[in-house]
Amino acid sequence: MYLEKVCVPDFRALKNVEICFERELKPSIFPLGSLNGGGKSTLLQLIFVLLHCSIHPDRIVFLKNLLNGFKTYQKSNRRILATIDIWENNKTIQLSFLVCKESFFQDLFNDGNFDKENYVTYVSASRRLEELNTQIFSLKREENRIGKIDSQLRTLNRSDNYKEKNNILRSINNQLEEEYISLNVASYGDKLIIFSSYIRTMKDWVNISNEDIRKLTNLTTEILDIIDSSLESTNEKIKEIELYKENFSNILKRNNMIYICEILPAIQELEEREILICQIKNIDINEATLFLEKISEKTFLAAHVSQVFLFLPPDSRKSLFKTQNKEELNDNDYYAQLRKEKPKLPGFFTYDFMAVDILIDSFKKARDLDFLKAIETGEYGENYKKLLEDLNHVLNNKKININKDLSGVTFKIDTDDTELYPEDLSHGELKRLCLYMWIKHHQIENSIVLMDEIEIAFHPDWQYQIVRDIEEWSPTNQYILATHSYELCQAVTPAHVKELEPKLRKNPK
Numbered sequence: 001m002y003l004e005k006v007c008v009p010d011f012r013a014l015k016n017v018e019i020c021f022e023r024e025l026k027p028s029i030f031p032l033g034s035l036n037g038g039g040k041s042t043l044l045q046l047i048f049v050l051l052h053c054s055i056h057p058d059r060i061v062f063l064k065n066l067l068n069g070f071k072t073y074q075k076s077n078r079r080i081l082a083t084i085d086i087w088e089n090n091k092t093i094q095l096s097f098l099v100c101k102e103s104f105f106q107d108l109f110n111d112g113n114f115d116k117e118n119y120v121t122y123v124s125a126s127r128r129l130e131e132l133n134t135q136i137f138s139l140k141r142e143e144n145r146i147g148k149i150d151s152q153l154r155t156l157n158r159s160d161n162y163k164e165k166n167n168i169l170r171s172i173n174n175q176l177e178e179e180y181i182s183l184n185v186a187s188y189g190d191k192l193i194i195f196s197s198y199i200r201t202m203k204d205w206v207n208i209s210n211e212d213i214r215k216l217t218n219l220t221t222e223i224l225d226i227i228d229s230s231l232e233s234t235n236e237k238i239k240e241i242e243l244y245k246e247n248f249s250n251i252l253k254r255n256n257m258i259y260i261c262e263i264l265p266a267i268q269e270l271e272e273r274e275i276l277i278c279q280i281k282n283i284d285i286n287e288a289t290l291f292l293e294k295i296s297e298k299t300f301l302a303a304h305v306s307q308v309f310l311f312l313p314p315d316s317r318k319s320l321f322k323t324q325n326k327e328e329l330n331d332n333d334y335y336a337q338l339r340k341e342k343p344k345l346p347g348f349f350t351y352d353f354m355a356v357d358i359l360i361d362s363f364k365k366a367r368d369l370d371f372l373k374a375i376e377t378g379e380y381g382e383n384y385k386k387l388l389e390d391l392n393h394v395l396n397n398k399k400i401n402i403n404k405d406l407s408g409v410t411f412k413i414d415t416d417d418t419e420l421y422p423e424d425l426s427h428g429e430l431k432r433l434c435l436y437m438w439i440k441h442h443q444i445e446n447s448i449v450l451m452d453e454i455e456i457a458f459h460p461d462w463q464y465q466i467v468r469d470i471e472e473w474s475p476t477n478q479y480i481l482a483t484h485s486y487e488l489c490q491a492v493t494p495a496h497v498k499e500l501e502p503k504l505r506k507n508p509k
Contacts, residue, residue, distance in 0.1 A: 005085040013039035028478040034500035040482035044450040048301040055292040062311035077104040094281040150220035303452035305350040427457040455485040467491035
């Protein structure tokens with residue numbers, strides 16, 4: 001897997017970008033430089049999100065966040081976001097990501113026996129399916145809530161036990177107190193209002209009459225019947241929309257295109273919705289989905305934790321310019337959102353020392369492999385020993401080991417076994433260890449690895465050395481390194497170094 005070329009006509013700070021990464025250049029490590037504000041980080045994030053997220057429905061939200069505010073030009077019905085050339089299986093496969101208005105697809109319908117007057121329904125099929133599935137989820141949740149109450153009322157009607165009746169009534173009342181606000185009152189009209197009001201006005205729960213119980217049970221039955229009817233109707237709509245979606249997908253395939261997602265416009269009043277598609281060249285369109293899935297697994301991004309990540313929700317990014325009240329932190333807080341979203345992007349890594357979990361998992365894995373070999377052959381393996389040797393080599397004059405209870409790791413000076421505290425290790429040492437573990441633990445090989453400002457916390461000598469390190473740790477990868485470091489650029493040939501405007505000024509030395 002190799003990224004040969006990327007073109008970005010106009011996205012945020014990126015203007016008329018066209019960069020080639022020559023396959024004949026060895027090592028496959030390309031520093032990407034510019035002055036501050038040149039768009040290096042934006043370019044890496046754009047490449048990462050397009051390649052890592054486009055084919056996964058659960059990651060599309062990151063793509064939408066990144067493209068927030070991006071739209072077609074006023075007098076055009078489509079706009080190129082980016083074109084990416086990938087070398088795979090001895091050929092170049094071109095991926096063109098286009099943002100298109102609904103009117104762009106009208107001409108595509110001319111070669112099919114479809115209702116051209118309702119082409120918008122085809123284009124918006126995915127959005128409509130998403131809405132209907134959300135509706136189904138809501139209905140089933142409410143059916144479950146009302147169903148519980150209905151079951152309790154029927155038990156109540158059969159019970160003569162004072163204590164049991166009292167517990168049931170208290171439980172029903174608590175459920176209504178907790179869940180009434182979230183119930184969809186509009187779906188059931190007056191029945192739910194009457195039901196809830198009737199319950200809330202009862203003052204003597206213990207002496208509730210059988211007539212009251214029958215009334216409440218009848219109301220829950222009617223509400224459940226309405227929910228069943230709504231579910232049946234919604235499922236029918238889903239079948240209809242799925243047919244539209246399948247037909248639209250077939251039309252796109254005939255034009256070597258794949259639907260990615262709808263892009264929410266910055267101005268919600270726009271008449272036409274805008275759609276992101278991927279046009280693919282030099283590969284059978286029926287193989288395109290598998291190809292995009294493979295690219296997704298082979299694309300990685302590493303960046304400093306303080307970077308502004310454009311694929312996080314816009315509201316969380318705005319919070320960086322607001323006073324941070326620690327007592328009122330919520331899900332919109334930038335760093336809270338970053339911690340929440342990171343697990344959803346398996347190819348995303350930040351340079352914070354959160355790799356302790358990775359270290360412990362690696363030790364456990366090595367231990368288990370050694371034990372398995374002992375069972376199979378009678379001889380204990382050397383995976384644990386090899387892991388220790390590799391880590392100690394990365395640390396130079398220090399040693400690492402795991403606590404006996406597997407709860408953490410310890411560090412010692414190599415020569416006298418003096419135990420070290422976290423503050424005794426430099427930021428650079430910890431970061432180098434982190435990078436090594438990230439690459440090795442995830443077995444990142446034959447991949448496109450995008451790294452933003454890898455040189456942070458490294459002495460100039462280490463900035464130069466890190467190029468040799470990553471080449472040694474996993475030589476089959478292609479590395480694209482956004483950087484301000486002259487030392488890092490000097491670790492490769494001038495042909496390896498790529499630049500964005502405004503370009504780096506020559507080192508005055």
